[in-house]
Amino acid sequence: MRIIAGTKRRLQLKTLQGKDVRPTTDRIKETLFNMLQDEIPGCYFLDLFAGSGQIGLEAVSRGARFAVFAERSKQAADCIRENIRVTKSEEESLLLQKDVMSALRFLEGTYQFDVIFMDPPYGESLEKDVLFYLEHSSLVKNTTLIVAEAALGTDFSYLEHTGFTIVKEKKYKTNVHMFLKRRES
Numbered sequence: 057m058r059i060i061a062g063t064k065r066r067l068q069l070k071t072l073q074g075k076d077v078r079p080t081t082d083r084i085k086e087t088l089f090n091m092l093q094d095e096i097p098g099c100y101f102l103d104l105f106a107g108s109g110q111i112g113l114e115a116v117s118r119g120a121r122f123a124v125f126a127e128r129s130k131q132a133a134d135c136i137r138e139n140i141r142v143t144k145s146e147e148e149s150l151l152l153q154k155d156v157m158s159a160l161r162f163l164e165g166t167y168q169f170d171v172i173f174m175d176p177p178y179g180e181s182l183e184k185d186v187l188f189y190l191e192h193s194s195l196v197k198n199t200t201l202i203v204a205e206a207a208l209g210t211d212f213s214y215l216e217h218t219g220f221t222i223v224k225e226k227k228y229k230t231n232v233h234m235f236l237k238r239r240e241s
Contacts, residue, residue, distance in 0.1 A: 057110055059143065060086055062117030069139045071108050072132055080110060080175070080205075084228055088203070089114060091226065091235070092171065095201050096120050099170035102163075102195070104156045104186065109136035111173050116148045124150045124167065126159035156182070160189055168197050178207040178231075184214055187236070191219045202236040 057069045060082055080088070088111075089096070097119035103112030104126050112123035123145075127133050133153040140149045152159040156176070172190070176182035183204045190196050202220065206212075208230055215222065215236070224235040 057108065058082070059110075059114055059117045061089065062114070062119065064113070064117035064143045064145070067117075067143050069108060069110050069113065069142065070135050071110075072135055084231075085111070085114060087226065087228075088233060089118060091224070091233075092201070092203070093118075095171050100124075100167055102126070102167075102169040102172040104159070104172065104174035105176045105182070106136055106151075107132055107175065109139045109151075111175070112149070113139055113143050113145060115171070115173075116145050117143070120148070120171075122148050122150070122167075124152065124159075124163065124169075126152045126154060126156050128153065128155040156186060157189065160186070160193065160195065163195055165194055167195060169195055169200055170197070172196070172200060172202045173205075174203070175205040178210070183210075187215070187218055187220060196238065198238050200238070204234045204236065206232055206234065208232050 057071045059067045099120045101115040101120040101123040106125040106127040109125050112125050116123050125136050136151050219239050220236040221239045223237050226233045
């Protein structure tokens with residue numbers, strides 16, 4: 057696993073081991089960042105369920121001003137910490153070793169994010185919990201783009217009951233990226 061573009065291009069990143077780990081492939085990461093390219097320069101980026109931190113660090117490499125990583129696992133947080141060090145991204149990064157909902161409450165009133173990316177464990181509806189929280193959160197601006205990664209076939213019909221709407225979606229073989237923004241009033 058590596059940074060694929062930007063100022064930290066080609067730097068190798070550590071990854072986690074185990075059957076529950078599903079690092080984003082370079083091909084999917086490249087597609088994702090091609091779709092985000094206009095959003096990244098100068099942005100504040102929030103990486104939820106951050107795993108190894110590769111998505112937030114890719115954003116920093118491509119010009120994000122600041123990235124916050126939320127990850128509850130000590131093993132994963134140690135991996136993110138090492139990847140931040142290897143990429144020399146300490147000044148542009150904040151790691152919160154907390155579960156995502158605690159991290160969101162902790163960040164409330166401190167930051168507003170331009171891009172929020174989440175890649176929760178599949179099949180647990182954690183993206184739904186996060187979106188219902190973010191609906192009334194000061195972390196989200198009217199222009200914030202939220203990207204939720206989920207298993208292909210994940211039900212997002214509940215979005216009609218939130219303040220978010222789908223602006224774009226990208227389907228892959230086994231998963232999907234849903235691009236969401238606040239619904240215009």
